[in-house]
Amino acid sequence: MQNSPTRRGFLRASAAGTVVSGALVGGSRSVAAETVTLSGTVTAESGADLRRDEIDASGRDAFKETRIDADGNFEVEVPASGEYKLGYYNDASNIESGDTRNGSPHIFNLGKQYVGTDPVDIGVVTLPRAYPVDLRVLKPSGEPLMGARTDYRHSGWGASGRLLALNTEGYTVIDGATHTGLEFAEHVTAEVKPPAGDEYDDGTYKHTVTVDRPTELTVTIGADGAKWQVERGERGTTETTTDSGTTATTTRERTTRETTSRRTTPPGTAQTTREVPVNATTRRGTREGNESSAKSERGFFSNGTGTSDLEMLNDPFVLTVGGFVLSAAGIAHQLVRGY
Structure with a gap:
């Protein structure tokens, strides 16, 4: 944040792209894709000086950035015929003094803009008043969860977590700044990724809050997940709400x-x-x-009603005696015919 290389590394929403070039059919020459100028003017409700603050234009095939001049104007060349997401980043050039807060949001989404083949001027955009948002990361014991990685996002545009760190009290700070937290307007999403290891779940905890006054988010992370506490107002005179296990965090x-x-x-x-x-x-x-x-309807030699008529044929005693009688009668018949 002290200089342009640091600034480019800080607060990046998406990877940079290259300008598309097309080769001439049947030839060896190439031509750069047609570009148009996307311009506008940015002011701050807080009256902050926005010179050298950054405007990013992120499209499908290109990522471009430019700086706001002393009059609040910006211009950036982008490939023609495309839609671009516009993001504002506070340069916080006074980081040398240790204070990165001036009432202008550190990150702000400026919306989408389609450009055709003609230059486009989006007009004047006024950034709303921003308020400090602190993000503190603790263990259940109350100690800072060192090694956790924090980030802030506004409508998709985010800070570079590698340039954010936790101080000895667990508060998020911009590397080199003495004041904790960043400034945001309207809303912000805080993100925390616990240290690697078996003690914590592998994932990122997120929590979105409305920002209309100084806000402090404290997240306590343990083996069973995260618990968020939100305090609104100046530190020490706060309005507190707690998101417990019953609230998705x-x-x-x-x-x-x-x-x-x-x-x-x-x-x-x-x-x-x-x-x-x-x-x-x-x-x-x-x-x-x-x-x-x-089964009860299927009787011996029977398929339906009338089984009661032949019930005696199901009696073993009757069958045995009957068989004996028939055998004796047969023998007697043979003897009679033999004489």
């Missing part, structure tokens, strides 16, 4: 919580789940009942 936790909710909250669903095996049992019972009924 990361995409990962939100997904888990919603899954748990679906399993436990709708009583009708739980009852339906329990009814399924009951209904299955009932259906099985019906099928078994039908099979049993069919």
Whole structure:
């Protein structure tokens, strides 16, 4: 942030692109893609001096940056016929004095702009008043969680986490600054990635807050996840809200919580789940009942009603005696015919 190379490394939303060039068909020459001028004027509600602050234009095939001049104007050459996201970055050139805050947002989304083949002037854009936003990272014991990586984002545009660090109290600071935190307007998303290792989940915790006054976010990270606390107002005279385990603090936790909710909250669903095996049992019972009924209807030598007429044929004693009688009669018949 002290100079242009540092500034380019700091507060970057997306990777830089190159200007597209096209080769002439059937020839060895090449021509640069047509470019147009995208310009505008930026002022600050706080009255901050914006000279040397940065404007970035991020498109599908190009990433361009330029500086605001002493009159608040900027110009940047971009490839024609494309849509560009415009982002503002506070140069904070007074970092040498240790103060990076001047009432202008450190990061601000200026929206999207389509350019055709003619120059485009977006007019005057006024940056809203910005307020300090501190981000503190702690362990459950209250000690700073050193090794955690922090970042801030405004509508997708983000700071470069490698130039942000935690001080001995766990507050996020810009490398080289004495004041903690950054300034934002309207809203900001704080991001924290815990140190690598088995003690913490592998992921990034995120929390978005509205910014209309000085704000301090404290995130306590342990093995069971993150707990956010938001304090609004000057330090020491604050309005505090706490996001506990019942509030989603990361995409990962939100997904888990919603899954748990679906399993436990709708009583009708739980009852339906329990009814399924009951209904299955009932259906099985019906099928078994039908099979049993069919078996009772199938009598020996019979397929339907009238089985009671031949019930004695199912009696083993009757069958045995009957067989003996028939055998004796047969022998007697043979003896009679033999004479």
